[in-house]
Amino acid sequence: MGEHALKVFWAIPCQSAVIDKDSNAVSLLNIIEDVMIVVEIPPIPRPPAGKREIFAAGFELVIMWGRSDPNSPEKAVARVNLVTPKGNTFGSEQPVEVDLTQHRRSRTKVRIPGIPAEGEGIYTFVIEEKTAQGDWKHVFEVPITLEVATRELSSGAKQT
Numbered sequence: 001m002g003e004h005a006l007k008v009f010w011a012i013p014c015q016s017a018v019i020d021k022d023s024n025a026v027s028l029l030n031i032i033e034d035v036m037i038v039v040e041i042p043p044i045p046r047p048p049a050g051k052r053e054i055f056a057a058g059f060e061l062v063i064m065w066g067r068s069d070p071n072s073p074e075k076a077v078a079r080v081n082l083v084t085p086k087g088n089t090f091g092s093e094q095p096v097e098v099d100l101t102q103h104r105r106s107r108t109k110v111r112i113p114g115i116p117a118e119g120e121g122i123y124t125f126v127i128e129e130k131t132a133q134g135d136w137k138h139v140f141e142v143p144i145t146l147e148v149a150t151r152e153l154s155s156g157a158k159q160t
Helices: none
Strands: 007-019 026-031 034-041 059-066 074-083 089-091 096-100 105-112 121-130 136-152
Touching: 007 105, 007 121, 007 136, 059 074, 059 096, 074 105, 096 105
Parallel strands: 034 136
Antiparallel strands: 007 026, 007 059, 059 105, 074 089, 074 096, 074 121, 121 136
């Protein structure tokens, strides 16, 4: 692991990312900048006790990494945490290894299964790198604003 933090050139949440095998070009499909949740009235049933309600179906966070010094090969371990508007932190299940020993840049796709429902506000994806001392150092963050709107369930519609 290098003395300096790896660079994050960009990190973009999207519905999915496709990487072309021949050209290594990436296509980001349905980039997510904000999330609007529509809640029907009367409300849909809540999850059972002990189960967490999730906003927004799964998506991917695509991260473009680079060496802190373009001429010095580096390796690092990184993770992505989600900080909710209430200040609660949810961590990624598995840290990822970022290997920049052979190439100056690399992309990582982190699968996000959903956003824990903690109300409206700014949810922030915090990207961290593990230091030589074993601590986690903040290197980048991506905010997403989540808003909730309501609509009345029409009399002819079924509730599921």
